[in-house]
Amino acid sequence: MINGSKRIARPLRWAMVGGGQNSQIGYIHRSAALRDQSFALVAGAFDIDPQRGRDFGVQLGVDPERCYPDYRRLFEAEAHRPDGIEAVSVATPNGTHFEITRAALLAGLHVVCEKPLCFTVAEAEALRELATRHQRVVGVTYGYAGHPLIEQAREMIAQGDLGEIRMVHMQFAHGFHSQAADSQSASAQWRVDPKVAGPSYVLGDVGTHPLYLSHVMLPDLKIERLLCTRQSFVKSRAPLEDNAYTLMQYAGGAMGTVWSSAVNAGSMHGQLIRVIGSRASLQWWDERPNQLSFEVQGQPAQVLERGMGYLHANALLDDRIGAGHPEGLFEAWSNLYYRFALAMDAANRGEPAPMRYPDIEAGVEGVRWVERCVQSADDGGVWVDY
The missing domain is CATH 3.30.360.10 (Dihydrodipicolinate Reductase; domain 2)
Known part of the structure; x- marks a missing residue:
């Protein structure tokens, strides 16, 4: 039974692309990721409107300097920080998933991506090859599986x-x-x-x-x-x-x-x-x-x-x-996110994922x-x- 104790030594430094102020799915991602002390939200490119995204990130407690206008600048700037991000969640419209996930993998980041992962099997297999080559985890949010x-x-x-x-x-x-x-x-x-x-x-x-x-x-x-x-x-x-x-x-x-x-x-x-x-x-x-x-x-x-x-x-x-109290969407997503964290932490140490989760194969x-x-x-x- 999950009791909220730490599963990994420290929270993974985490960012979001998308999931801005009016995004229902963005709120679900954050609620799930932050529940079990597995992730810490430290940066993001939250909105297609840079100022609106910056304002929202500040409301979430993110340093204004780490609220970026787009994902490219997010990945580039964070790569030069000693405390840069280790993982990113992609909560944007479908047509952007492939390019953002590809850029994240090339930047050496673990990725949690909304489904569909991309539009074609050829694109999905290209992402799988990148994830394998860079030994990065790609999780796909089939939330109800939690x-x-x-x-x-x-x-x-x-x-x-x-x-x-x-x-x-x-x-x-x-x-x-x-x-x-x-x-x-x-x-x-x-x-x-x-x-x-x-x-x-x-x-x-x-x-x-x-x-x-x-x-x-x-x-x-x-x-x-x-x-x-x-x-x-x-x-x-x-x-x-x-x-x-x-x-x-x-x-x-x-x-x-x-x-x-x-x-x-x-x-x-x-x-x-x-x-x-x-x-x-x-x-x-x-x-x-x-x-x-x-x-x-x-x-x-x-x-x-x-x-x-x-x-x-x-x-x-x-x-x-425990039995009797109802569990629902947020608990299911939280279960996936702590599994994503365990898999990412294991990958950082060169070890296999200790638990099943919706991975790059599920996305493909x-x-x-x-x-x-x-x-x-x-x-x-x-x-x-x-």
């Missing part, structure tokens, strides 16, 4: 509680963009602009989240081919989709589906994963993250509660406040999945090899 019950599901599946895995049903289908209100929201505007968002909207923005959960729960299940169809129900969003269905065939014969949507009217969040085996099923829903449904055929359905002693030890490892696979989905959909909804 919920302890995801670990419980992983362990139950591994020990055979579900039997042979037959189907994996995934969705992340909210309703907040059901209407054509993109002009009223800056974040919605760039998400439907191909120049900024890339080749997809909901496939990359929400669909990759439950997909990564499936990789955590089922690490041996490999996609062989997939078929995707995507729609722009709000026509002004074309060619980017606001709804998509993906059907996947895994090696060994299991099947999977992902419903990615921003037009599921009335749904608050709608991220869910259900794993179905030959004898039982598991289901986790992020709106009720402290419960894991376990349903054995022919027996009464069970609900496993986070923090209880009957869970696997790995499911209790990241528990923060997310990009690969989106690229294959777009290829399938744009070719008329056909099967494509993964």
Whole structure:
């Protein structure tokens, strides 16, 4: 159980690119990174408007001299300081992720990047090669993977509680963009602009989240081919989709589906994963993250509660406040950030990461999945090899 004690000898000197004053995701990054004494925010290029970014950085307690107008000057200036940054989080629109992450790796920095890592598999593999060559950690913020019950599901599946895995049903289908209100929201505007968002909207923005959960729960299940169809129900969003269905065939014969949507009217969040085996099923829903449904055929359905002693030890490892009290988004992100810190600290000492976390491979696979989905959909909804 996490009790707030130090995990590494000293906090890593950390900066942010993006995540300014009106950024919801920026606040989540900072809340998670600073919770466990693993990172210290000492610099940043917080906003595309240099003065606004400087003012905001000062409000966060950052030295005005270390509030930079852009990421290039941030990396260059910090490299010449004896107390310069060691890690950076990238919380900017999708179209900038590749160039900022590449520049950070070339500057010898560890990186935490929003997903998608970039737009193409070729770019993702280039980042992986850079990270490997410079022995730097790249973490990708699949935040919901930090919920302890995801670990419980992983362990139950591994020990055979579900039997042979037959189907994996995934969705992340909210309703907040059901209407054509993109002009009223800056974040919605760039998400439907191909120049900024890339080749997809909901496939990359929400669909990759439950997909990564499936990789955590089922690490041996490999996609062989997939078929995707995507729609722009709000026509002004074309060619980017606001709804998509993906059907996947895994090696060994299991099947999977992902419903990615921003037009599921009335749904608050709608991220869910259900794993179905030959004898039982598991289901986790992020709106009720402290419960894991376990349903054995022919027996009464069970609900496993986070923090209880009957869970696997790995499911209790990241528990923060004991059973009964609810844990949610901020706790899950904090669990990822302390894992990022442990991996970065180990890399600094030339040692392997001591714990699993969404790494550069997770970033590459997310990009690969989106690229294959777009290829399938744009070719008329056909099967494509993964």
